[in-house]
Amino acid sequence: MLLEAKDIAFGYKKNTTILANFRLTVGNHERVGIVAPSGFGKTTLCQILAGYIKPQCGQVLLDGQDIHRIKGYCPVQMIWQHPEKSVNPRLRMKETLAEGDELEERVIDGLGIERAWFDRFPGELSGGEMQRFCIARALGKRTQFLIADEISTMLDLITQSQIWSFLLQEVARRNIGLIAVTHSNALLAHIATRQVTLAPGCFTTGSAE
Numbered sequence: 368m369l370l371e372a373k374d375i376a377f378g379y380k381k382n383t384t385i386l387a388n389f390r391l392t393v394g395n396h397e398r399v400g401i402v403a404p405s406g407f408g409k410t411t412l413c414q415i416l417a418g419y420i421k422p423q424c425g426q427v428l429l430d431g432q433d434i435h436r437i438k439g440y441c442p443v444q445m446i447w448q449h450p451e452k453s454v455n456p457r458l459r460m461k462e463t464l465a466e467g468d469e470l471e472e473r474v475i476d477g478l479g480i481e482r483a484w485f486d487r488f489p490g491e492l493s494g495g496e497m498q499r500f501c502i503a504r505a506l507g508k509r510t511q512f513l514i515a516d517e518i519s520t521m522l523d524l525i526t527q528s529q530i531w532s533f534l535l536q537e538v539a540r541r542n543i544g545l546i547a548v549t550h551s552n553a554l555l556a557h558i559a560t561r562q563v564t565l566a567p568g569c570f571t572t573g574s575a576e
């Protein structure tokens with residue numbers, strides 16, 4: 368299975384370019400780290416790869432199919448940096464989980480989610496607890512690629528280590544391709560099989576090995 372970004376160009380405003388001629392190919396056995404200073408377009412790229420934003424030029428293809436033509440559950444799932452911005456505050460956590468695909472109990476347990484949290488609203492959980500739900504929601508049975516945008520920035524080191532240890536096991540077990548953004552070189556060295564560096568406005572290529 369391949370996720371490909373083909374000649375992507377994007378800018379939020381006319382005459383501004385955040386991404387130009389961006390190419391990336393990621394296989395489902397890979398864990399790719401995306402590296403760049405703040406404001407260079409990492410989150411924007413994540414949103415394009417996960418199909419949230421349509422590029423002005425180019426395409427994102429999942430095994431040759433345009434991601435915007437996929438009907439139903441999208442096998443490319445994104446986990447956002449700020450969990451509170453990616454959950455509906457009016458939904459109980461069990462309803463937030465139900466927004467994703469069918470989920471194995473193993474995922475809930477592996478992420479240390481307590482069943483007592485299911486009936487709470489997002490405002491009744493800590494940021495780290497909420498992020499565990501967001502990660503679980505992205506790990507439904509049909510997920511084939513996971514885009515993780517600075518997902519552990521708000522966690523203490525022990526929790527960060529528990530969550531990444533589970534995530535690495537899970538992606539290996541299910542052959543899920545991982546694309547991860549982080550500012551931590553230590554974390555990148557631990558999780559990524561290769562790194563892609565973004566430069567302003569005109570970007571790097573990468574290919575599945």
Ligand SMILES: Nc1ncnc2c1ncn2[C@@H]1O[C@H](COP(=O)(O)OP(=O)(O)OP(=O)(O)O)[C@@H](O)[C@H]1O
Binds near residue numbers: 405
């Ligand atoms: N919805 C938006 N509308 C207009 N401009 C935006 C929007 N989202 C982001 N930008 C701008 O696009 C540029 C890239 O933002 P992006 O969030 O992708 O960068 P980033 O590399 O992820 O940054 P950071 O490391 O700080 O999270 C920034 O200059 C930002 O201000």
